[in-house]
Amino acid sequence: MYIAILGRQPALGIAELERVFGGKAINPISPTAALIDSDKDFDIQQFGGVLKAGKVIAELPRSDWHQISQKIVQFYTNEWSSFEGKITLGISAYNSPVGGREVQKTGIILKQKLKKYGVSLRLVPNPEPALSTATSHHNKLGLSPNKVELIIARATDGKVIIATSTGSQNITAYARRDQERPKRDAFVGMLPPKLAQIMINLAVGPLLPTTYQLPPTILDPFCGTGVVLQEALLMGYAAYGTDLSDKMVDYSGHNLQWLANGFHKDFDFRLSQGDAMTTKWDGPISAVVGETYLGQPFSAPPSPTKLDEVVKNCDHIITEFLKNLRPQIESGTQICIAVPAWRNKEGSFTHLPLIGTIARYGYKPHEFTNVSQNDLLYYREDQVVARELLVLTRD
Numbered sequence: 064m065y066i067a068i069l070g071r072q073p074a075l076g077i078a079e080l081e082r083v084f085g086g087k088a089i090n091p092i093s094p095t096a097a098l099i100d101s102d103k104d105f106d107i108q109q110f111g112g113v114l115k116a117g118k119v120i121a122e123l124p125r126s127d128w129h130q131i132s133q134k135i136v137q138f139y140t141n142e143w144s145s146f147e148g149k150i151t152l153g154i155s156a157y158n159s160p161v162g163g164r165e166v167q168k169t170g171i172i173l174k175q176k177l178k179k180y181g182v183s184l185r186l187v188p189n190p191e192p193a194l195s196t197a198t199s200h201h202n203k204l205g206l207s208p209n210k211v212e213l214i215i216a217r218a219t220d221g222k223v224i225i226a227t228s229t230g231s232q233n234i235t236a237y238a239r240r241d242q243e244r245p246k247r248d249a250f251v252g253m254l255p256p257k258l259a260q261i262m263i264n265l266a267v268g269p270l271l272p273t274t275y276q277l278p279p280t281i282l283d284p285f286c287g288t289g290v291v292l293q294e295a296l297l298m299g300y301a302a303y304g305t306d307l308s309d310k311m312v313d314y315s316g317h318n319l320q321w322l323a324n325g326f327h328k329d330f331d332f333r334l335s336q337g338d339a340m341t342t343k344w345d346g347p348i349s350a351v352v353g354e355t356y357l358g359q360p361f362s363a364p365p366s367p368t369k370l371d372e373v374v375k376n377c378d379h380i381i382t383e384f385l386k387n388l389r390p391q392i393e394s395g396t397q398i399c400i401a402v403p404a405w406r407n408k409e410g411s412f413t414h415l416p417l418i419g420t421i422a423r424y425g426y427k428p429h430e431f432t433n434v435s436q437n438d439l440l441y442y443r444e445d446q447v448v449a450r451e452l453l454v455l456t457r458d
């Protein structure tokens with residue numbers, strides 16, 4: 064059993080985990096954490112929606128921090144009393160009423176106990192109850208037997224999960240993949256690499272067996288600067304990108320070449336210019352993942368007339384794209400596209416009309432066990448245009 068500490072928009076992480084491990088295997092226990100009933104190896108670097116992962120070592124009934132702390136000190140004094148070398152320990156409490164000071168106190172008591180056995184422990188200092196992803200990552204917690212992070216997560220029903228981290232998101236690598244690419248374009252919008260990973264997992268589902276001879280091909284028909292293609296290549300897929308704009312096709316080419324140079328890998332990718340409403344793609348296509356045309360960017364909610372115009376335009380382009388795509392892919396092909404949804408001042412959304420009629424075009428929306436379509440919205444508080452994720456199967 065694993066635990067996942069979820070990202071800023073937990074529903075996206077839950078949906079992603081559901082697609083990879085199956086809906087029944089995922090149990091969201093609080094707004095910040097979900098349990099994963101699986102023995103499969105869990106490589107956090109493949110999951111955009113998960114901040115930290117851990118192996119569950121104990122489940123306690125409703126307990127206060129004092130009881131939890133005693134259990135931890137007892138268990139790890141035993142476990143580490145004859146440990147060779149120095150231990151680095153971080154402790155993170157989630158969804159718990161305790162403050163950082165109490166969490167640190169548990170670590171200090173454990174440190175004192177171990178000292179008696181001649182074992183040296185460095186406690187990662189932290190004023191908050193939980194270590195930030197950056198601190199966990201920089202201290203390499205969870206990546207070797209002497210660098211440990213304890214994850215203590217209180218469930219909404221009161222029970223307490225204790226887990227040892229198996230790693231946290233590599234924020235340095237994400238930042239590099241996002242900000243150091245040679246070709247970026249603020250106007251087409253920049254898809255965060257984490258969201259691209261979530262979308263790929265939502266479309267493809269169970270992760271690739273490493274023994275695959277020919278990697279499946281992921282098509283992004285709105286490839287822009289190539290973030291989806293980049294993440295698909297890093298996850299072991301072949302990538303095929305098309306875009307209406309020659310400039311974007313060129314940008315994707317530069318960015319993917321930069322990626323290949325950096326990783327010293329001969330990545331399998333193809334690019335060409337094409338209008339998603341009419342183009343003929345070269346098969347075979349295993350899955351389709353892309354951030355479609357989102358309309359013009361807005362810094363404040365547009366007038367009703369303007370909004371109506373933009374909604375109609377986007378709805379038309381995306382509907383025509385789906386109609387063009389259907390006969391070119393096999394029945395059962397999985398798709399994840401990000402389409403626009405517009406947020407008004409009160410925080411409610413205008414959705415694309417096609418979402419309600421998608422079955423008419425020969426696509427079946429995926430039904431999640433723990434999240435609904437309305438949860439699959441990605442946005443920051445100051446954004447008017449949100450990305451709504453549609454997970455579809457070609458029927």
Ligand SMILES: C[S@@+](CC[C@H](N)C(=O)[O-])C[C@H]1O[C@@H](n2cnc3c(N)ncnc32)[C@H](O)[C@@H]1O
Pocket residue numbers: 251252253254284285286287288289290291305306307308311337338339340353354355356357380
């Ligand atoms: C929101 S951007 C995608 C950005 C992309 N995810 C990236 O990593 O940069 C949408 C892209 O759709 C392209 N586009 C707009 N209309 C299109 C059409 N009819 N067919 C194909 N591409 C189109 C634009 O040129 C733009 O690059």
